Amino acid sequence: MNAPTPALVGRPDRLRLVGQRRQLLAVMHQRLMFGMLVYAGIIAVIVLRLLWLAAFGDHAGRKTTVTTAAPDRGDIVDRNGQPLARTIDAWTIAVHPTKILGNKLDLARKLAALMPERDEAGWLQLLRSNKNFIFLRRRAAPSLVEAVNALGEPGMALSREPDRLYPQTDLAAHVLGFTDIDGHGAAGMERAFDQRLTDSATRGEPLVLSISAPVQQALEHELLEAKTTFSAIGAAGIVMDIHTGEILAMTSLPQLNPNIAGNMDPEARFNRATLGVWELGSTFKPFTVAMAMDAGKVKSMGQIYNCPRQLHAFGRTINDTHPFGRACTVAEIMQESSNIGTAQIAAQTGAEAQKRFLKGMGFLDPIAIELKEKGRTLTPGSDWSELATMTVGYGHGIAVTPLHLATGYATLFNGGIYRPATLLKVGPGHQVPRGRRVFSDATSYKMRALLRLVVTEGTGGKADAPGYRVGGKTGTAEKLIGGRYSKNVVVTSFAGVFPMDEPRYAMVVMLDEPKGTADTYGFRTAGWNAAPTFGRVVSRIAPMLGVRPDLKREPNMAEVLPYIRKED
Amino acid sequence: MSARSFRSVGWVAGVAATALGCYMVNLKVASERAALEDVETRIVLAERDIRLLQTEIGTRGRLAQLEKWNVKVLALSAPAANQFMDGSFQLATLVAPQKVLDPTAPVVLASAPALAHQPVLASDGAVASPSAQSSPAGMLHTASLKRELPAAAMPRRVAPAPKPVPEKSKLAQAAAERPTPARRKVAPKVDPLAPKPEAKATAPAKTGAAASKPKAVALTKPKAKVETKTAAAKPKREAESEAAAKPKREAATKTAATSKPKSKEAPAKQ
Known part of the structure; x- marks a missing residue:
């Protein structure tokens, strides 16, 4: 627009001067305009930002410290919501x-x-x-x-x-575990679920265990009393729902206070229920009989075996505490807990079948549980001879954890289906696993009467809790000390199920090195210490678990009673 | 002219006012939001406090502690199998009166004692305790156990008659005679549903006014016929001891509950 028109006539140098000036001016205008726009833009941005903040921004008094009630580490609660760790x-x-x-x-x-x-x-x-x-x-x-x-x-x-605070102190300490000084799980469920408990997305929700605090307390108290009475060095106990595999109570003694776990004796921190393996003796016998029945070797509880006073096999001598010295039935073998009889049944079943069944029940593998404290089972391994088969038949030569035993009993009595034990409550977020069949339904049913017989007529008489139809088996195993079985140091256990006419709960009670007392006439066998403890625990926990006591109900004892000869 | 020149000023004023208004609204909203956040913070803090207190209570009342108290002080033990009940019905049977079949107990006379008791209840609270105790029991049994309608209605009509005749022999006779005629007469008249409440309701009204002992004696005699006879024959003490020896029975059966205390009183007055 401002360019010189060709019509204008002037001196060429002057004209050039004017043109330069104008050009200069135009450039200046342009720059000024640009600078103004930049400033206007900046101011506009600031104003818009201010407006934005005024409309949607935080105010000055905003508190950023307390915004959520989620704890720094998730709670652990029992199946009824009672806090166990906070x-x-x-x-x-x-x-x-x-x-x-x-x-x-x-x-x-x-x-x-x-x-x-x-x-x-x-x-x-x-x-x-x-x-x-x-x-x-x-x-x-x-x-x-x-x-x-x-x-x-x-x-x-x-x-x-x-x-980390454990409000219930000793209660279920070995299940809960404890945390180290940095607040990370060092044992038990604290260790197994450390990620879940610390993750900010999941820690708001408590970790619900299958443990029931009242049941746990009853078990712990009775076991502690038994441990004190019989001067045992340790004890373990497990209560399990046989249909779901949920562990309702699991304890190991001596007690552990997780609040001061660092100051506790290592012996107390040792979880005897899942980490310790023991030869559990006669509590294995029901498995041997069930295997033989499932394999078709034992057809009836009245099948006869020759039970001499001593059995010599493969250069070993097998003894009985109550030798028959006559022919005896399967029912009698179980009633009197005869090693000689059971060894013959095991031998009849054979090593292969025995291994297959033990594998099925998970006895040859580390125990299936969420905890990381798992013991390795000790088995004859590659040297599974016929003698080994016989000794395993009555629970020697194989060492498993008490939880293995509880799982085995659950498998045997829930209809023959193995399900791994779990410490998490079964519910919408945690379904019961499908499981695998180990024993047939019929075998599972027949075993009920057999184990009830042990309590009503046999070695486990003191385990009976009137009205609760307890069935189970005593087990007294000599401890292997320096490679030799000691006569005086034993591990006693009682594994059982109640109510026997409609099994729902399996329980294992184990005492490590109990001594005889005046009340037991010096005996230290399971029938005198583990069995009465079992009975006392059942009479306390069964009402809590909704088992109705009924003195008129019994499993079908006609399966076994005809095959018992009453000794006079 | 002037309007047009001030137009721009008006615009500026309008825009400024609107902006200011918007800002005020904004400010208001912000302050509300701050208050809300404050409440939220307080809720979270309260939740924390609750959690802390719950933890403390849980720790102090931990199961091991309860167990310790139980072992040392309460010594409670697990219930035995025979302590479980099948239901509320079985529970109720535990406190139900034991029905003792006593051929001599006159079932018929159940409601008469209720009449006799009322004076004692209504007139004087300081009267001998046995009567005070027995009267509610008597009422209870009249209401629950007696199904015979005539029996309930009977006393009102029949009782006044023997009043002047407190002798035992006559009473015995009267008692022997009364039930049959009374039942026959009264039964048809009374509404089958009415008698039970009636017997209770009318008794206090009647007796409250004239609550003299002789009347009570006269009234009770017929009912407690069998027992009073023996009681009267024996010295008072014996009768009392007998009565004391059978507390269960008294409480249990209607007749016993209502008549016993009276029989005690009767000989004393005489």
Whole structure:
């Protein structure tokens, strides 16, 4: 537009000058405009941002500290929702030795009075050290925190930090496990589900265990009493739902307090129920009979075996505690817990079948459970001779965990279907696994009367809880010490099922090295210690589990009673 | 002219007012939101406190502690099989009165004692305890056990007659005679559903006014015929001890409950 028109006439140099000027002006205008637009843009952006913030932004008083109630580590609760492990904010007392303003000697004196784990000299030495920060006490009691605060020393640091608390202390300690100082699981379910408990997406929801706190308490209390009475060095107990594989209670003694797990004896931290393996003796006999029945070798409870006073086989001698010295029936073999009879039944079944059944019940593998503390079973392995078959038949030469035994009994009595044990509550998020058939339904049914017989007529008489139709088998196994079976050191156990006419719960009670007492006439066999403990636990837990006591109900005892000769 | 020149000023004022209004709304919303957040924060804090308190209660009341108390103090044990009930009916049978078949107990006379008791109840609270105890029992049994309608209705009509005749022999006679005529007469008149409440309701009204002992004696005698006879014959003490020896029976059977205390009183007055 402003370009010189050709009509304009002037001196060429002047004309050139005007053209340059105009050009310069135009450029300046352009630059000015550009600069203005830039500033306007920036201001517009700021204004828009302000408007945006005013409309949708946070306000100045927003608190960012407390926004959710989710704990730092998920809770663990029992099947009824009772908390078994929780994270709380605990007080921590620490000191910054370099920031102490007051007299260190005075402070050391006062601290020694408050926290007597060190004497004055010790405290003084600690306060005079060049360290920047020292933890004095974690999970301090509020009264102590108050007292330390009252010292008024700015060098003392009081703070809160999340801490794992087990409100029920000893209850189910071996199932729960414990956490290390950093708050990570070090044992038990804390370890097995560490990821699930710490993940921010899942920790809001508590981890629901299959454990039932009242049942667990009853089992623990009765076992502890038995352990004390019989001066045993340890004990283990398991209660299991045979249809779902849920473990309702599992304990191992000596007790463990997970709140102070670090200070506990390693013996207490050892989980005898899943980590320890034992030769459990006669409690294996029902499996042997069931195997023979399933394999078609034993056709009736009245099948006759020759039961001499001693059986010599493959250079070994097998003995009985109550030798028959005559022909006896399968029912009698079980009633009197005859090793000689059971060994013959096992031999008849054969090593291959025995291995197949044991494999089916999971006895040859580490126990299937969520816990990471799993014991390795000890078996004859490659040396599964006929003698080994016979000894395994009555529970020697094979070492399994008590949980294996409970799973085995569950398999035997739930209709013959193996399902892995679980510590998580069965429900919408955790279905019962399909399982695999090990024994036939008919075998499972016939075994009911046989094991009930052991309690009504045989060695397990003291395990009876009137009205609850307890059935089970005693087991007394000599402990292998230095490669030899000791006559005096035994492991006694009782494995059973109740109510026998409609089995629902399997339970195993084991005592490690019980001693005889005056009440047991010096006997230390399972019938005198494990069996009565079993009976007491059943009479306590059965009502909680909804088993109705009924003195008139019994399994079909006509299966076995005709084959028992009453000794007079 | 002026309107047109001020138009731009008007626009500016309008826009400014609108912007200000929008800003005020905005401010209001922001403050509401802040208050809401404050409430949310307080809820979370309260939840935390609840959790903390629950944990503390749970820890103090842990099962091991309860067990310890039980072992040391309460000594409760698991219920035995025979302590379980089949249902509420079986439970009720535990407290049900034991029915003792006593051929001498006159079933017929069940409601008469209820009449006799009322005076004691209504007039004076300080009267001997046995009567006070027995009267509710008597009422209860009249209502529940007696199914014979005439028997309930009977006393109202028949009782007044023997009043003047407190002797035992006459009473015995009267008792022997009464039931049959009374039943025959009364039964047809009374509404089959009415008698039970009637017997209760009318008794206090009647007796409350004139609550003299002789009347009570006279009334009770016929009913407690068999027992009073023996009781009267024996010295008072014996009668009492006998009565005390059979507390169960008294409570259990209607007749016994209502008549016994009276029989005790009767000889004393005489």
